[in-house]
Amino acid sequence: xxxxxxxxxxxxxxxxxxxxxxxxxxxxxxxxxxxxxxxxxxxxxxxxxxxxxxxxxxxxxxxxxxxxxxxxxxxxxxxxxxxxxxxxxxxxxxxxxxxxxxxxxxxxxxxxxxxxxxxxxxxxxxxxxxxxxxxxxxxxxxxxxxxxxxxxxxxxxxxxxxxxxxxxxxxxxxxxxxxxxxxxxxxxxxxxxxxxx
Amino acid sequence: xxxxxxxxxxxxxxxxxxxxxxxxxxxxxxxxxxxxxxxxxxxxxxxxxxxxxxxxxxxxxxxxxxxxxxxxxxxxxxxxxxxxxxxxxxxxxxxxxxxxxxxxxxxxxxxxxxxxxxxxxxxxxxxxxxxxxxxxxxxxxxxxxxxxxxxxxxxxxxxxxxxxxxxxxxxxxxxxxxxxxxxxxxxxxxxxxxxxxxxxxxxxxxxxxxxxxxxxxxxxxxxxxxxxxxxxxxxxxxxxxxxxxxxxxxxxxxxxxxxxxxxxxxxxxxxxxxxxxxxxxxxxxxxxxxxxxxxxxxxxxxxxxxxxxxxxxxxxxxxxxxxxxxxxxxxxxxxxxxxxxxxxxxxxxxxxxxxxxxxxxxxxxxxxxxxxxxxxxxxxxxxxxxxxxxxxxxxxxxxxxxxxxxxxxxxxxxxxxxxxxxxxxxxxxxxxxxxxxxxxxxxxxxxxxxxxxxxxxxx
Numbered sequence: 182x183x184x185x186x187x188x189x190x191x192x193x194x195x196x197x198x199x200x201x202x203x204x205x206x207x208x209x210x211x212x213x214x215x216x217x218x219x220x221x222x223x224x225x226x227x228x229x230x231x232x233x234x235x236x237x238x239x240x241x242x243x244x245x246x247x248x249x250x251x252x253x254x255x256x257x258x259x260x261x262x263x264x265x266x267x268x269x270x271x272x273x274x275x276x277x278x279x280x281x282x283x284x285x286x287x288x289x290x291x292x293x294x295x296x297x298x299x300x301x302x303x304x305x306x307x308x309x310x311x312x313x314x315x316x317x318x319x320x321x322x323x324x325x326x327x328x329x330x331x332x333x334x335x336x337x338x339x340x341x342x343x344x345x346x347x348x349x350x351x352x353x354x355x356x357x358x359x360x361x362x363x364x365x366x367x368x369x370x371x372x373x374x375x376x377x378x
Numbered sequence: 379x380x381x382x383x384x385x386x387x388x389x390x391x392x393x394x395x396x397x398x399x400x401x402x403x404x405x406x407x408x409x410x411x412x413x414x415x416x417x418x419x420x421x422x423x424x425x426x427x428x429x430x431x432x433x434x435x436x437x438x439x440x441x442x443x444x445x446x447x448x449x450x451x452x453x454x455x456x457x458x459x460x461x462x463x464x465x466x467x468x469x470x471x472x473x474x475x476x477x478x479x480x481x482x483x484x485x486x487x488x489x490x491x492x493x494x495x496x497x498x499x500x501x502x503x504x505x506x507x508x509x510x511x512x513x514x515x516x517x518x519x520x521x522x523x524x525x526x527x528x529x530x531x532x533x534x535x536x537x538x539x540x541x542x543x544x545x546x547x548x549x550x551x552x553x554x555x556x557x558x559x560x561x562x563x564x565x566x567x568x569x570x571x572x573x574x575x576x577x578x579x580x581x582x583x584x585x586x587x588x589x590x591x592x593x594x595x596x597x598x599x600x601x602x603x604x605x606x607x608x609x610x611x612x613x614x615x616x617x618x619x620x621x622x623x624x625x626x627x628x629x630x631x632x633x634x635x636x637x638x639x640x641x642x643x644x645x646x647x648x649x650x651x652x653x654x655x656x657x658x659x660x661x662x663x664x665x666x667x668x669x670x671x672x673x674x675x676x677x678x679x680x681x682x683x684x685x686x687x688x689x690x691x692x693x694x695x696x697x698x699x700x701x702x703x704x705x706x707x708x709x710x711x712x713x714x715x716x717x718x719x720x721x722x723x724x725x726x727x728x729x730x731x732x733x734x735x736x737x738x739x740x741x742x743x744x745x746x747x748x749x750x751x752x753x754x755x756x757x758x759x760x761x762x763x764x765x766x767x768x769x770x771x772x773x774x775x776x777x778x779x780x781x782x783x784x785x786x787x788x789x790x791x792x793x794x795x796x797x798x799x800x801x802x803x804x805x806x807x808x809x810x811x812x813x814x815x816x817x818x819x820x821x822x823x824x825x826x827x828x829x830x831x832x833x834x835x836x837x
Contacts, residue, residue, distance in 0.1 A: 257774040259808060260767075262800045264774065269815050276819045280826025287830030301829040305822070325788070342796040346810040347817060355817030362824025366831035 186324070189248040196245045197317055199238035200278065204310040206231035211303055214293040224293060228285075231306075235282050242275050242313075249320075262344040263319055269345050270316040277309030410506040412802060413466030413718065418759045418795025420720040422477065422707050423752040426737035427745045428686065428729055433697055433737060434745045435682040437477050437560070438752070441711035443622070443673050444475030445630050447563035448654035450593060450600050451616050452646045457599050459654055463715040465504065470620060474563035476710035476719075477680055480576065481727075483695050483703050485552035486527060491784040492768070493706035493724030497525035497555070497576055499536055500766045504716045506802075509536070520579065529553055530578035534766045545578055549692060553577070556695040560669050560680050564589040567631040567657045571667040571682050575693050583693040585662020589655045592632060594640075600652045602637035603644075604629070609636050613650035626673050631657050663690035681745075699739065703727045707755055720757035723786045756791040761798025 206227045213224035249271070250258075258264040284302050285292055292298050318330040319341055331341055339345075347355070423438040449460050449472060460472050467473075480497070482489045488496050501509035503522035514520055523536045529548055532538040540548075548554075557574040559565070565572045565588040573583040594601050606612050609629055617623070624630040632653040640652075659665065666688040672679045687696035697703065707722040726733035735753055740746050767773055769780075775788050789797065800807060 253774045254771040256770075256772040257776075260772040260801065260804065261774055262797060265811055269811070269818065272815060273818050273822060276822040276826075280822055280829075283823075283826050284830050295832075297832060298829060301825065305826060308822075340796070342793050344800060344807050344811050345814060346807060347814045349810060349813060352810070352813035352817035355821040356813075359817070359820025359822070359824030362826075362828035363820070366824075366827030366829075 185248065185251050189245065189252060190324075192241055192245040192248050193317060193320060196238060196241040197313055199234050199241055200274075200310055200313050203231050203234035203238055203278075204306050206234060207303060207306040210293055211299060214299075225290075228290070228293060232282070232285050235278055235285070239275065239278050239282065242271070242278065246271055246275070262342055263323060265344050266341055267316055267319040267323070270312045270319065274309050274312035274316060277305045277312060281305040281309060411465045411504045411508060412506060414761070414799050414802065415466075415712075415714070415718065415759055418799065419791060420709060420711075420757040422709055422720075422722065422755045422757055424707070424735060424755055425745075425747060425750045425752060426727065426735055427740050427747075427750065428697070428699070428737050429740055429742065429745075432683050432685050433729070435558075435680075436745070436747055436750075437678075437680045437682070437707075439477060439678050439709050439711065440676050441475050441673075441678055441709075442676065442713075443626060444473070444711060444713060445562050445566075445624070445626055445673075446472045446619060446622065446713075447474035447561075448472065449614075449616075449619055450652045450654050452613075452648060452650040454648075459593060463504070466714060466718055468713040468715065471622065471713040472619070473713040473715045474561050474710075475678060476559060476561050477678070477707070478557060478559040478710075479705050479707045481556040481558065481695050481703060481705050483552065483697075483701070486555055487529065488779065488782075489555065489706075490704040490724055490726070491782055492765075492779060493704075493785070494525075494708065494721055495760070495763065495768055495785070496528060496765050497580075498717075498760075498764045499523070499526065499528075499534070500764050501536060502717075502764070504718075505762050505764070513537075518579065524580040525557075525576045526578050526580070527553065527555070527576060528765060534769070539578060549577055552691075552695075554692075556693075558667055558682060558684075560667075560671070560682060561588075562671070562678075563631060563653075564655055564657060565660070566669055566671050568633060568659050569669055570660050570665055571669040573660075573664050573666045573684075573694070583663035583666065583690065585664035586658070586660050587664055588660040589657050592652065592654050592656045597642075599642055600640045600654075602632060602634075602656055603640045603652055604632065605636050605638045612641075612644060613646070613652050616649040616651045619651050626671075631655070633657050663688065663693045666690065666694060697729060699729045700731045701729055702731060702733050703729075705735065707757065709757055717760070717762070719760075721760045722755045722757050723784070723791070725755070758791050758794040759798055760794070761802045763798055763801050767801070 209227035210224050210231060213220050213227060253264065258268060281302055284298065284305070288295070288298055292302055314330060315334065318328045318334070321328045322331060334341060420439070425436040427434050448462060450457050451460065460470050461468065463473070480489070480494055484490065486496070501507050501523055503524055509523050511521055514522055517537050517539065526536065530540055530545060532540060554575050554577040557576050557580065558571055559574055560571040568588060570588050572588055575581050575583060592601050603612050629636065630653070632655070634656065637656065666684050668683045670681045686698065688694045695703065703726070704724050705727045706724040708719045710719045725735050727735045727737060729737045730739045738750065769776055778788060
């Protein structure tokens with residue numbers, strides 16, 4: 182049991198460290214790319230660090246998920262509000278960083294030149310990092326070492342001791358929007374637009 | 379560039395916050411014995427002292443004046459009974475307040491760390507999966523399954539009752555919990571608390587009960603009514619009872635001293651009302667606990683007194699100076715009965731020795747209450763969390779229980795009530811959680827993939 186806890190603590194720390202680095206690299210890229218002076222030269226290096234860091238961060242995050250699931254029986258997670266919330270925040274963080282990487286992979290260098298893409302990438306990095314911090318905070322509580330961050334979260338009305346759920350219509354809307362986004366993004370153009378005669 | 383980024387970020391954040399704001403926990407269901415109180419936490423204030431002969435508890439809790447309990451009403455030419463124990467708040471708000479505690483001397487396994495949870499099991503009375511009455515009658519000879527100790531069963535199933543000789547051996551060795559129950563209607567008017575014990579069932583101590591039934595099942599009529607010669611009336615009025623117009627100083631109860639046999643030929647009027655319980659002086663072991671109470675400005679002040687050694691070793695836990703015992707409290711208030719109470723974590727109780735609650739020794743007869751500070755005991759709504767669940771793989775703290783770690787080492791009082799509600803509504807919450815996880819993941823992925831497509835379109 183102690184070995185499992187130790188492995189999870191190690192992978193969670195590696196994830197947090199790596200993704201914190203990525204988050205700051207994204208901010209650096211964002212600022213550097215927007216400048217016209219010599220600092221602009223920082224942008225490609227920061228972009229490289231963000232891309233590599235996000236790739237490693239996702240691997241660590243997957244490892245943290247695997248070691249995390251090994252802590253308790255699955256049944257115990259489903260009966261624990263805080264356990265379910267931790268799974269939820271970890272998976273949202275994973276999706277944010279996966280989305281960030283997908284965006285970077287598809288857009289290449291152009292990512293930092295298109296305003297809409299910069300907005301989206303920054304948003305994904307910001308939310309992804311926030312959710313990682315949130316996940317760690319919940320983990321700290323479970324391990325008996327609660328952090329002050331959770332108090333901040335609870336102060337804005339989010340109760341981590343109750344399972345995070347949306348009303349069914351809210352979840353259905355998100356699923357539809359998500360599927361529509363994925364479909365629009367991956368389906369070939371000819372499926373979306375009629376061919377000219 | 380910056381303005382666009384800022385606008386976009388603000389827009390996306392607003393979408394997330396808007397969805398977050400609509401997040402909710404499942405609605406409370408009143409069916410299947412599910413009813414959840416608005417307040418999940420409460421508190422009880424306690425003082426304990428003892429002298430050479432007796433131990434004294436002073437207990438204080440807030441409540442409306444919950445002195446009403448079970449009445450018989452004359453309606454349409456016949457007598458009808460008000461509903462007894464029911465899920466949540468009694469429909470007519472006719473359910474007495476109670477303060478009770480379980481007491482042990484270390485004989486019962488896990489009580490010191492887990493408290494009253496060890497007595498709660500699947501299919502008990504008023505749980506969502508309450509056992510069918512016929513099953514219980516066949517196995518236990520009772521109408522429902524009530525509190526019992528795990529030691530009295532061979533497995534986690536209440537049906538697996540141990541053989542009588544095994545049970546007797548356990549009881550002789552002191553494996554039972556002493557249960558003190560002060561009842562605002564069914565024991566307080568005669569100056570007593572009810573004395574019970576928990577073993578293979580929630581049992582009453584030997585002797586005469588502090589209350590009896592004032593309902594004759596055969597004739598479907600009351601057995602007693604008020605003695606007009608002594609109190610000036612033969613019945614209460616439903617108006618007064620239903621609107622809680624009586625106070626602790628009034629005769630909201632019926633005792634043998636002010637009762638006469640029921641007269642069916644009396645010209646009973648619509649709304650005439652009689653208490654369904656005849657409150658009487660308990661005798662034997664059942665009458666070990668003396669009580670005195672006051673209700674003032676929304677606060678009950680209850681004083682209990684019992685001999686350190688009442689001399690009933692098979693019903694009561696005798697207490698000795700310098701020893702440590704274990705105690706867990708419960709309060710029933712706001713016209714709720716059965717499992718709709720507030721409970722506490724277990725505490726150690728030391729008689730003139732170090733413990734969570736220290737009972738101080740005094741000389742003389744009157745306890746020096748003014749010299750004693752109150753000790754606040756936080757209470758929480760326990761929901762339908764059972765011992766079966768707590769010791770199963772579904773509870774992450776199962777190993778901790780086996781290692782002897784108290785529930786308070788993992789959970790705060792504030793968490794207990796919330797977790798109890800989550801546990802109670804798990805069938806509603808879980809499908810919604812799966813949907814929320816799927817929705818959140820797909821939404822995030824969807825906007826990223828769609829964003830990438832935007833770039834390809836530009837190329």
